[in-house]
Amino acid sequence: MLKDFAISIVQTLRQRGFQAYLVGGCVRDLLLGREPKDYDVSTSATPDEVMAIFPETYAVGAQFGVVLVPVPDDDAANVSTEAPPPKPRTIEVATFRSDIGYSDGRHPDEVRFSRDPREDVARRDFTINGMLLDPLSGETAGHTTGEVLDFVGGRRDLEAGIIRTIGDPELRFAEDKLRMLRAVRFAARFEYAIEPGTFAAIKKLAPEIALVSRERVRDELTRMLTEGHGRRAFLLLDESGLLPHVLPEISAMKGVEQPPEFHPEGDVFVHTLLLLDNLPQPCPATLAWAALLHDVGKPPTFRVAERIRFDNHVEVGVKMAEEICRRLRFSSDDTAQILALVDNHMRFGHVTRMSESTLKKFLRMPKFDEHLALHRADSLASHRILTTYEFIRQKQKEIPPEKMRPAPLVTGDDLIAAGHIPGPKFREILSAVEDAQLEGRLPSRDAALDFVRREFPV
Numbered sequence: 001m002l003k004d005f006a007i008s009i010v011q012t013l014r015q016r017g018f019q020a021y022l023v024g025g026c027v028r029d030l031l032l033g034r035e036p037k038d039y040d041v042s043t044s045a046t047p048d049e050v051m052a053i054f055p056e057t058y059a060v061g062a063q064f065g066v067v068l069v070p071v072p073d074d075d076a077a078n079v080s081t082e083a084p085p086p087k088p089r090t091i092e093v094a095t096f097r098s099d100i101g102y103s104d105g106r107h108p109d110e111v112r113f114s115r116d117p118r119e120d121v122a123r124r125d126f127t128i129n130g131m132l133l134d135p136l137s138g139e140t141a142g143h144t145t146g147e148v149l150d151f152v153g154g155r156r157d158l159e160a161g162i163i164r165t166i167g168d169p170e171l172r173f174a175e176d177k178l179r180m181l182r183a184v185r186f187a188a189r190f191e192y193a194i195e196p197g198t199f200a201a202i203k204k205l206a207p208e209i210a211l212v213s214r215e216r217v218r219d220e221l222t223r224m225l226t227e228g229h230g231r232r233a234f235l236l237l238d239e240s241g242l243l244p245h246v247l248p249e250i251s252a253m254k255g256v257e258q259p260p261e262f263h264p265e266g267d268v269f270v271h272t273l274l275l276l277d278n279l280p281q282p283c284p285a286t287l288a289w290a291a292l293l294h295d296v297g298k299p300p301t302f303r304v305a306e307r308i309r310f311d312n313h314v315e316v317g318v319k320m321a322e323e324i325c326r327r328l329r330f331s332s333d334d335t336a337q338i339l340a341l342v343d344n345h346m347r348f349g350h351v352t353r354m355s356e357s358t359l360k361k362f363l364r365m366p367k368f369d370e371h372l373a374l375h376r377a378d379s380l381a382s383h384r385i386l387t388t389y390e391f392i393r394q395k396q397k398e399i400p401p402e403k404m405r406p407a408p409l410v411t412g413d414d415l416i417a418a419g420h421i422p423g424p425k426f427r428e429i430l431s432a433v434e435d436a437q438l439e440g441r442l443p444s445r446d447a448a449l450d451f452v453r454r455e456f457p458v
Contacts, residue, residue, distance in 0.1 A: 002036075002038070002039055002071060002089065002091075003036070003039060005039075005071050005072070005091060006022060006026070006039035006040075006041060006091050006135075007022075007135045007136070009041050009054070009069055009091055009093060010022065010041055010134075010135055010136065011136060012053060012054075013041070013043050013045055013050075013053065014136065016045070016049075016053060018043050018044045018045040018049070019043060019044040019096070019115070019117065020041055020042070020043040020044070020045070021041070021042050021043075021117065021132035021133055021134055021135075021149065022039060022040070022041060022042075022132070022133040022134075022135055022146075023040050023041065023042035023094075023120075023121075023131070023132050023133070024040045024042075024124070024129050024130075024131075025038075025040070025129055026038065026039045026040060026133075027131045027132065027133040027148070028128050028129055028131065028154070028158065030133065031131075031148070031155070031158060032158070032190075038089075038091075038092070039091055039092075040091070040092045040093075040094065041091060041092070041093045041094070042093075042094050042095075042096060042117065042120055042132060043093060043094070043095060043096065044095070044096050044114075044115045044117075045093075045095060046065075046095055046113055047059065047065055047066075047067050047095060050067050050069075050093050050095070051067055054067075054069045054093075056069070056070050057069050057070075057093075058070070058090065064094075064097075065094050065095035065096075065097045065113060066092060066093070066094045066095075067092075067093050067094075068090035068091070068092055068093070069090060069091045069093055070088045070089070070090050071088070071089040071090060071091065073088070073089075094120075095113050095114075096113065096114040096115060096116060096117055096119060096120040097112060097113050097114055097119070097120060097123070098112050098114055098119045098120070098122070098123055117132055117149065117151075118151045121151050121152055121166065122151075122152070122166060122167065123166075123175075124152075124166055125165065125166065125172060125176070125179045125182060125183075126157075126163055126164060126165055126166065126179075126182075126183065126186065127152045127153050127154040127156075127157045127162075127164045127165075127166055128154050128157050128158050128162075128163065128164075128186070129154070130150075130151070130152040130154050130166050131148055131149065131150045131152070131154040131155065132148070132149040132150075133146045133147070133148055133149070134146050134147040134148075134149065152166045157195075161190065161191070161192040161193060162192055162193055162194075162195050163183050163186050163187045163190075163192050163193070163194045163195060163198060164194075164195035164197075164198050165179075165183075165195075165198050165201070169197055169198045169200075169201035169202075170201045170204070170205065173201055173202070173205050173208075174205075177205070177208050177209055177211055177212050178209075178212050178216050178217070178220060180202045180205065180206065180209055180240070180242060181209065181212075181217065181220040181221070181224075181237075181242065181246070182220065183198060183202060184202075184224070184233055184236045184237055184240060184242065185220060185223055185224050185227070185233060187232075187233075187236055188224060188227070188229040188230075188232040188233035188236060189227050189228075189229050189233075191229070191232070194236070194240075199240065202240045202241070202242065203240055203241050206240060206241035206242045206245055207245055209242055209245050209246060210245055214327060214328050214329050215328075215329050217246055217328065218328035218329065218330065221246065221247070221328075222285050222288070222289070224237075225276065225283070225285070225288035225289065225291075225292060226282070226283045226284075226285055226288045228279075228281050228283075230273070230276030230277070230279070230288065230291075230292075231273040231274065231276045231277045234250070234273055234276065234292075235273065238251065238254070247292075247324070249293075249296050249299075249320055249324060250269070250272070250292065250296070252299040252300075253267065253268040253269035253272060253295070253296075253298070253299055254267065254268075254269040255267055255269070256268040256269070256298055256299045256302055257302075257308055258271065258298075258308060259307055259308045262382060262383065263382045263383075264382070264383070265381060265382055268295050268298045268299065271295065271381050271382060272291075272292060272294075272295060272381075274380075274381035275291050275294070275377045275378055275380075275381035276288075276291055276292065276377075277381070278376070278377035278380040278381055279291055279373070279377050280373050280377075284370060285334065286334050286337040286338050286341065286367075286370060287341065287370040287373055287374060289325075289330075289334075289338050290321075290337075290338045290341030290342055290345075290370070290374055291374055291377060291378075293317065293320070293321040293324065293338065293342055294317070294341070294342050294345045294374065294378065295313065295317065296317045296320045296321055296324070296342075297310070297312075297313035297314060297315070297316035297317025297318070297319075297320055298310045298313045298317070300316060300320075301313040301316050314342070314343060314345070314346050317342050318339055318342050318343050321338060321339055321342045322335065322339055325338055325339070337366075337367060337370070340365070340366070340367075340371075341370060341371060341374055344362075344365070344371055345371070345374055345375065345378060347362065348375045348388050348392075349388070351388055351391060351392060352388070352391060355435075355439065356438055356439045356440070357434070357435040357436075357438035357439050359395065360399065360403075360404050360405075360438045361438070363392065363395065363396065363399070363404065364404055364405055372389065372392060372393075375388065375389060375392075376389045403438075406437055406438070408430070408433075408434070409433060409437055409442055409444070409445045409447075409448035410429075410430065410433045410445070410448045410449065410452060411430075412426055412430070414449065414452075415429060415430075415452070418449070418452060418453065418458065419458040420456070420458060425456075429452060429456050432451075432455065432456075433448050433451060433452065436448075436451060
């Protein structure tokens with residue numbers, strides 16, 4: 001168990017004469033009665049001393065006092081040699097330190113190791129993340145056992161539901177500007193308020209978020225979108241002034257009206273944020289981003305004729321989503337899936353009129369469960385009618401896999417044997433055969449070959 005291994009690290013360091021505590025988000029989560037996703041240890045031992053005690057340590061950030069201790073994998077012997085090795089789980093062990101200067105807005109110019117845990121927590125971001133826990137003491141603290149060392153008022157803010165920086169908020173955000181996004185994410189995730197002074201500093205420094213690497217911004221936004229509180233997070237991004245600097249295309253949705261007969265809920269921004277509320281949990285990152293971007297093409301295509309129209313908003317939206325994915329440096333695979341979701345989200349309006357072959361091809365798209373989840377959330381965020389969703393769910397139950405994706409009746413070799421010359425025509429012929437097969441008009445290979453001879457004579 002991850003927690004037990006983290007405690008064993010604390011115990012080992014103590015046995016060697018060093019101070020050691022659990023620290024940060026894991027302490028916060030334990031006090032809230034939540035299961036932490038990871039555990040961090042803070043210690044008076046230097047990186048060299050930690051690495052001497054734990055020989056398998058990864059020295060990924062030793063210059064900043066941070067090393068990683070891998071968690072023993074008891075199941076290693078049962079892992080298939082054909083499968084890629086899983087990413088090793090680790091416990092981060094950091095030396096007490098104080099940071100001097102942040103010229104690049106992320107990394108300290110100078111690190112001074114310390115023996116005083118008070119100096120260490122003073123450099124951290126928010127009070128609720130600045131508490132230490134001694135898991136070896138017998139005291140009871142909230143939902144867990146251990147003495148809490150709180151030098152920054154973290155327990156008070158945790159109980160009051162407040163996100164507050166440790167010390168001067170402008171200084172904390174100058175040290176690492178991503179902390180402005182983290183403040184929003186924590187406030188959304190825990191449904192807390194951001195302390196007025198902290199919020200005022202975010203508003204003042206919001207334009208400086210542009211100095212943070214796009215990958216770090218992307219990852220923080222992804223967490224906001226997938227943690228189940230995306231709507232509140234984006235309302236806070238908007239209120240804080242961060243949204244125009246991280247995703248101006250989403251900010252542009254505000255005030256863009258929609259036809260009330262289709263969207264009684266309000267403008268494009270309101271609809272999009274309501275959609276985030278209806279995403280499944282857990283939510284794949286690609287689905288969450290597609291939900292955010294599915295109507296990104298509406299603001300630039302808005303016009304009023306006999307009614308409000310968004311001509312070609314899907315095509316425009318796909319191009320805009322592609323640019324956003326490129327700007328935020330998504331992987332090729334994630335970009336392809338996000339674009340596919342945006343590109344196909346309006347096709348659900350036609351499913352009851354699709355031919356049998358078109359419908360089956362639609363239902364067997366890669367990761368169709370994400371397409372369907374987006375459609376469901378889209379419907380719930382507007383007219384709340386799930387007729388199409390239920391129609392598709394019924395079709396999925398009715399159509400067996402062998403009918404949805406049958407083995408081909410005709411191959412390219414068959415076409416060559418029939419006298420056809422390889423070329424672009426092959427795809428047309430094979431597609432026509434597959435359509436007829438999916439529609440139940442070709443029950444056998446002989447029938448398919450007759451179809452080819454009849455419809456595509458040599």
